[in-house]
Amino acid sequence: MRRLFSPFDLSIKGKLILICTITTASALFLTSVVFISTEFISLRRSLVNNLFSFAGTVASNVKGAVAFNDEKSAEETLSTLDSVPTISRAAVYDRNGLMFASYRRESTISVPDTLPLAHGAFRFGVNHVEVSQPIILDKEIIGNVTVTSDLSFFYSRMAVYIAILFGVMGLSLLASYLMLAKLQLIVTKPILNLAGLMEKISRKRDYSIRAKIYGRDEIGSLAHGFNEMLTKIQARDEELELYRKHLEELVKKRTSQLSEANNQLKQELTERLRAEKALVESEHRYRTIFETTGNPSLIADDSGTISLVNTAFEKWSGYSRKEVEGKSWMNFCFGEDRPKMKHYHDLRNSDPEAAPGNYEVRLLDREGNVHNTYLSVAVIPASKRTVCSILDLTELKRLEEQLRQSQKMEAIGRLAGGVAHDFNNILTAIIGYASLIQMKMARTDPLRSYVNSVLASAERAAHLTTGLLAFSRKQVIAPKPLDLNSVIKNVQQLLGRIIGEDIELRTDCPPHSITVFADQGQIEQVLINLATNARDAMPEGGVLSITIEIVVLPETTSQTRADQKPGNYALITVSDTGIGMSKKTVESIFEPFFTTKEVGKGTGLGLSIVYGIIKQHNGYVDVCSEPGSGTIFRIYLPLVDARDQGNLKAAASRGRTVGGNQTILVAEDDVAARALIKEVLETYGYSVIEAVDGEDAVNRFEEHRDNIDLVVIDVIMPKKNGRAVYEHITKTRPRIRTLFISGYTADIINEKGISDKNLNFLSKPVAPDVLVAKVREVLDLPGT
Ligand SMILES: Nc1ncnc2c1ncn2[C@@H]1O[C@H](COP(=O)(O)OP(=O)(O)OP(=O)(O)O)[C@@H](O)[C@H]1O
Ligand SMILES: [Mg+2]
Structure with missing residues (x-):
């Protein structure tokens, strides 16, 4: 709450005036009060004294009247009081106190009738005063006079006094105020001056200013002290200024040093942060690399x-x-x-x-x-x-080993295939001519047994080359959709005979058919070879199991073969409870001529043939064996897609009539083979035109183009190979019947560029009966 007034808020001037005014006024007031009180008392006393003397006068004047009981006279005496304006009432009382005579002035203040006063007493009322004087006659009080005076005169006089007093007081105050207004400067001016100076100094901070000294009083001392203080402050200030400047310089220097250090620090910090970030990133990167x-x-x-x-x-x-x-x-x-x-x-x-x-x-x-x-x-x-x-590297090594194995098998296969090819040409001649001799010999000819021996040996040799060709996948196969169940059924009896009575044959075939695209004879051959080996492995008897099932081979995994293609396969498992094989034996069993059997008991071709046949059928063969724990062969053959089966059933066998009278162009560079073919064909009634190489074949064809019914072409010939001859001939007669003969397989023919699906092919060595049968078959083909 705001303070209304405080004398402390006043300026010095105000305070001085206030103090002086209050002091003066108090002094005047007290003086006036004393004066008025004194005046009041003396006036009252003089008034009472006057009244007593007046009442005494009246008492003396009415003494006779009272003594004589002359009221009238008394009244008359009293009426003289009219001339005294201050008397408002007078009464005379007898000795009994009874009113004897009275006087009352008209138009005066009403004074109440009161009890008579005792002799010589007075009494003040509000606006009157009354006194009483005894009426003495001869020293005896005979009555009493009471005179009452109006106090208005007294009051007006007092009022005049007071008015004068207050007037004087007011004037005195005014005079003192005016005087003070001037005189206060003596006190306030130096103070104000000092205050102004202080304010100026504090505002300007100029300590060189000095206060003016007006006198030697306290303010003078104050100003002097102030000036001294200013001098000291100025000196201190200058000193401080110097010090400040020095400090400033020092601070400036330090600040620049600090800012330099700060910049350096900042740089270092940035560098460190960058390095830390790089370290974290690098750590993160390497950890990620390490992890991923x-x-x-x-x-x-x-x-x-x-x-x-x-x-x-x-x-x-x-x-x-x-x-x-x-x-x-x-x-x-x-x-x-x-x-x-x-x-x-x-x-x-x-x-x-x-x-x-x-x-x-x-x-x-x-x-x-x-x-x-x-x-x-x-x-x-x-x-x-x-x-x-x-x-x-475990897996890599396994695959490497598999690759090495398959490369080895491939190399052996090529070698075996090459040898078999050359042998076939030789055997073709041997078997052919021996057969011709046999045909033309009389039944009773004593040399017939020799020819028979030649033929038997040649057949054995041919069997070996067939085995080698089978291993090297260079024999001609006639694949067709084949239900493996029926193959097993077909061969079961034969297998039983092979393994003998001591060995139990167990077969497990699913109720549904399992179709593969294969050459039935070849698959039977596989089963026979495996059964033969199983028999040899179980001299004391045992169990031979053959099961067929469908399996799905996944993408290559650590468990699968390197060359394995994923898909659906028919799995033929042939297992025995025989002697098993060592790891070393297992490594070589598919190599041709590898055998652990005594001389004469095994050629070492059985499993090579199995391997070649399965490979040629795009399948795989695996073996799992340990000494004393029997052996398991697993054969995987690609399953035929149901949609393809219909298309593949076209390979039906046709009835064969042996012999004919058609004209056949025989293109064969090997003299012996050519002569044999000619001989055989002519024996069966055909006319033969011979060509010694590819070029000759073309020329011969051109000479007899319209008469030729069949061209028998050797695939590999000098000057022009079988393919070139075929292309030339088919340009003129696109649908002419052709029969290729080669020591190589259909693969080679395809390599040489002849890729007719219905290609007719015979592999060497060609037995005469096979040749004539095939020639007849080709000639009988429909649509030409
Ligand atoms: N089921 C088997 N149990 C034990 N060893 C076997 C089995 N099958 C094959 N072998 C081993 O593999 C070798 C090679 O077999 P392969 O069938 O190729 O030749 P072979 O049986 O010795 O002779 P061939 O089959 O030509 O008459 C055999 O000599 C034999 O040591
Ligand atoms: Mg064998």
């Missing part, structure tokens, strides 16, 4: 203790991080390889340059499986730790 690299990796300290492994390592090894971290990684090394690993580890600690960064070692996983691995080990710079990345 497909290879199992680990970090180990110089003692070989694993400090970190990645997820790929966990997945690969089967160990969790917790199980591995903190353990020596020597624990995961295959026993035999530990010394090597330790040696490299020690070398890395003593001479990192000399230690190999990459080496192969066998590691163990949680299951105890041995993995062939290729380690890449590097020391992490500025640390004693090494990072090691593991490349598992």
Whole structure:
């Protein structure tokens, strides 16, 4: 709440005036009060005295009247009071106190009638005063006179006094105010001056200004003291200014130093932040690389203790991080390889340059499986730790081994195929001519048994070359949609006979048909060869099981073969409870002429033929065997898509009539073979035109183009190969019947560019009856 008034708020001038005014006024007031009181008392006393003397006068004047009881006279005496204006009433009382005579002035204040006063007493009323004087006669009080005076005169006089007093007081105050207004300057001016100066100094901060000294009073002392203080302040100020300037300079210097240091610090901080960020990024990057690299990796300290492994390592090894971290990684090394690993580890600690960064070692996983691995080990710079990345070569080695095996088989196959081809030409001549001799010989001819022996030996040799060709997949096959169930049924009896009574044959075929595109004779051959081997492996008897089922081969996995194509396959499993095979034997069983059997008991071609046939049918054959635990052969043949089956059923056999009278152009560069073919064909009634090479074949064809019913062409001929001859001939007669003969297979013919699906082909050595049958078959083909 706002204070209404406080004398402390007043200026010095105001305070001085106020003090002086109050002092003066109080003094005047007190003086007036004393004066008026004195005046009042003296006036009253004089008034009472006057009245007493007046009443005495009246008492003396009415003494006679009272003594004589003359009221009238008394009244008359009293009426003389009219001339005294201050008397408003008078009364005379007898000795009994009874009113004897009275007087009352008209138009005066009403004075109440009161009890008579005692002699010599007076009494003040509000506006009157009355006194009483005894009427003495002869020293005896005979009555009493009471005179009452109006006080208005007294009051008006007092009022005049008061008015005068207040007038004088007002004037005095005014005079004192005016005087003070002037005189206060004596006091206030130096103070105000000092205050103004202080305000100016504080505003301007100029301590050189000095206060004016008006006198030697307290203010003068104050001003003097103030000036002294200013002098000191000025000196201090100057000193301070100097000090401030020095400080400022110092601060400036320090500030610049600080700002320089600050900038440096900032730069360092930025650099550090950048480095830290780079470090975090790098750490993150390398951790990501470490984590996401497909290879199992680990970090180990110089003692070989694993400090970190990645997820790929966990997945690969089967160990969790917790199980591995903190353990020596020597624990995961295959026993035999530990010394090597330790040696490299020690070398890395003593001479990192000399230690190999990459080496192969066998590691163990949680299951105890041995993995062939290729380690890449590097020391992490500025640390004693090494990072090691593991490349598992187990699968690669397995595939490599498979590849090596299949390449070996391929090479052997080529060799065997080449040998068989040349032998076939020779055997074609031997068998052909021996057959002709046999045909033309009399039944009783003593030399007939020799010819028979030649033929039998040649047949055996031909059988061998057929086996070799089968292995090298160079024999002609006649594949068609084939239900494996019916094949098993067909061959079951024969197999039973082969294995004998001591061995039980168990077959397990599904109720539905399992169709593959295959040559029935070839598949039967496979089963026969496998059964023969099983029999030989079970001299004491046992069980031979053959099962057929459908399987789906997935994409290549660690369990599958390198060359395996995914898809649906018919799986023929042939297992026996025989003696089994060692690992070494298993590695070679498909090689031609590999046999563990005594001389004369086995040629070592049985499984080679199986291998060749299955390969030629785009299938796979696997073996699983251990000594004493029997053997399992698994044969995978691609299943025929149901949609293709109808198209493939066209390969129906046709009735054959042997012999004919058509004209046949025989293009064969091998003289013996050509002569044999000519001989055989002519024997069966055909007319033969001979051509010695490709060019000759073309010329001969041109000469007899309209008479030729069939062209028998050797695929490989000098000057012009079979394909070129075929192309030339078919230009003139596109639908002319042709029969190719070669020591090679249809594969080779295709390689040479003849890819007719209905290609007619005969492989060497060609037996005369087979030749004439095939010639007849081709001539009988419809649509030409
Ligand atoms: N079921 C089997 N059990 C044990 N060993 C076998 C079995 N099948 C094949 N072998 C081994 O594989 C070798 C090669 O067999 P393959 O059938 O190729 O030749 P062979 O049987 O010795 O002679 P051939 O079959 O030409 O008469 C055999 O000598 C034998 O050691
Ligand atoms: Mg065999």
